[in-house]
């Protein structure tokens with residue numbers, strides 16, 4: 001079928017918070033459809049009335065909107081009951097399904113369900129990732145496909161929908177392999193063509209064990225947005241768990257992924273979720289943003305009294321996601337820019353330099369900086385000015401150390417030129433004076 005239009009679908013059930021693992025499934029379906037000029041369908045599988053919740057569906061809809069993975073079509077299974085009913089009636093009429101009376105043990109009552117008439121045969125399917133997979137379906141018995149004509153169950157609705165929506169490729173997690181033979185049996189019964197299957201490897205924790213609920217990575221996917229990760233980084237990171245294009249490049253845009261993705265190169269074994277790599281990729285994507293956008297985001301995360309654009313380069317250097325700004329503030333790392341530090345006299349001394357010498361060096365610094373106009377009070381010019389004086393002393397440290405300490409009051413801090421330019425001329429001179 002060389003001219004057949006490629007149709008993929010991602011079919012989450014809104015029965016719980018959506019995790020990043022699902023983002024990878026959605027993404028591979030999206031990438032494959034887009035690179036083939038095909039159709040990518042998002043389908044909310046909400047037939048389980050008790051467990052499906054609107055808030056969970058809203059959650060993944062918001063998430064995909066944020067990630068920019070826009071589906072070409074969206075369906076909700078709960079709105080398709082009539083379609084499923086038609087197929088159930090047809091199957092019952094042709095004998096491929098039948099109504100069976102079930103005993104409800106405790107009350108001794110009977111209720112009805114619809115069972116599939118299992119032809120008990122061998123099914124072989126070729127999985128794009130895993131190769132040939134063979135199943136004897138006899139063990140599956142006559143499995144239940146609906147509780148009633150208006151209450152169809154998962155295996156059945158998936159098959160009907162994939163058929164009705166002309167899905168050509170079912171790309172989903174390996175946990176669905178065991179479901180595939182049942183679904184193939186139903187396809188054969190309703191005369192649906194078999195789609196191609198690609199079952200993706202599991203996502204593993206750092207120690208290569210299966211991710212468990214206790215792992216920090218297993219937080220609702222939307223929380224990554226709230227922590228200040230970039231959508232392009234999440235996409236880049238998830239794309240590379242279980243597939244990679246080879247070569248040195250690690251940072252990819254969505255456009256590049258669409259071009260490079262290869263469904264036939266998905267690996268068989270589990271892919272590791274490495275949070276440090278996510279942070280690294282996030283930083284790489286942050287650095288590629290237009291400067292105005294970086295500034296806007298960092299300022300947004302700073303509290304009102306700290307919204308100083310001069311802080312942006314310094315903050316950017318120290319974060320890997322916007323939310324880290326909050327941590328910097330909590331750790332007090334920005335306090336020195338907003339309040340004059342308390343000075344411990346002894347810490348002003350550099351090595352064995354006499355206090356008088358330190359005082360005279362600080363005076364030299366004040367004198368030189370006083371001569372700079374407000375306009376020239378930039379990191380570069382302050383640096384050149386102070387280095388020029390420092391070079392004429394026995395060692396640069398006997399000037400730069402006391403200046404840095406006088407400005408920050410900290411054993412470790414950004415360099416004094418940056419601090420001075422951020423706090424401005426008046427505050428710089430006043431801190432130096434106070435130290436003297």
Ligand code: GLU
Pocket residue numbers: 010011012013045158172176
């Ligand atoms: N609704 C199923 C789930 O949430 C997925 C169905 C499928 O991809 O075939 O796991």
